[in-house]
Amino acid sequence: MIETDILIIGAGPCGLFTVFQAGLVQLHCHLIDSLPTAGGQLTEIYPKKPIYDIPGFPIVMAGDLVKNLTKQAEPFKPGYTLGERAEHIEKMEDGRWKLTTNKGTEHLAPVIAIAAGLGCFEPRKPEIPNLIDFEDKGVDYIVKDPEKYRDKNVVISGGGDSALDWTIFLADVAKSVTLIHRRTSFRGHLDSVKKVNDLAANGKIKLVLNSEVTGINGVGKLENLEITNFDNDEITKVSADYFIPLFGLSPKLGPLKHWNLNLHKESIKVNPQDYSTNIPGIYAIGDINDYPGKLRLILCGFHEAALMVQSAHKYIYPDKNLVLKYTTVSGVKAF
């Protein structure tokens, strides 16, 4: 059982900055995120895109902002439960919340801060009739442990950066790697595209363009894939131990929907004074909340995190008076 003061759902910019703000008032935090790495949208969707509206940074790459926020949070030793989705909450007798993830990891805290952006990211799945029958039986949507594919025959499909990056990485690990792409050009980084083309030219991987996987066969586990070529509609069978479709992720509000929170469209309604929700002890900050005048900006999420932490402190320690301290005066007292 993981115990903390503030359980933060979502390790995006807003969740990460909450750790820092909470640390300043001596509250410990633990972050939960369905993605295997911190950063939320910034890491998952646009790590190499510039952001121009972070105060004090005329320009910062999204990925670099995440790196800096993680470093800024580090003195306060946040815990991380990554690659797991916050699934279920339960109020305990002592007033704390027990939060269980989809993998069964249990967390206990008096306060939950939902900083889940647009929800949890789920893989986009290609439309292959019996695809779901082979999930965890040869079909993976996310590469968690590359060692799993050592000396195996792997087929990857997709044309973006993750498809290219994993093709390059697994070329040295797997017995064989076949990359299947629906088009003839890739939209990943130029150097990744070049590497993939070089690997194909040297016979290290097999590149199948203008094609897609249209069928999966096997008894109890994946055995072979049917690949349709768009030029001539010819179907080729390729034997495979693993099929990894990498078509990006799209966010879904997910289990939060069933927590009896006051929802408005896809957002959680909050009191704009402290970003508390209709449930005592649960707050919502950043892109996921809604109040009159709401702006979905990272900088607004930072502001909300600072105010929310003050209120959370009052909620946890109703008898303690909090005096605002300036970091310039007091410094950062690491845990």
Add this chain to the structure above:
Amino acid sequence: MEAVININITDLLGNKHQIKVPTDMGLNLMEAIRANDMQIKATCGGMAMCASCHVVVCNSRALPPMSEDEEAMLDDAFLLDIPYSRLSCQLKLTPELDGLEVKLGEGTGE
């Protein structure tokens, strides 16, 4: 040429809406839909990186050609094969688009 144009939008429930959009603010269609309080997911905020602002164009208008990014994103999201698919965040609203009719596509709601 009109400074304010009309755009007709059919939402996911099949309801039709007409919105008036000024053409002097550099808005794209996704932003115009949002500005009129209609639900559209548009996760990435307009970078052609998520396809959750997908629309299907219902009447022919002189639409700007797709960029490579837009085409590749639609393809990645398995939407390119749907005829007249576009990413609304990539459609800049100009006077020529007065009377444009679109349907919100799959992936724009929950």
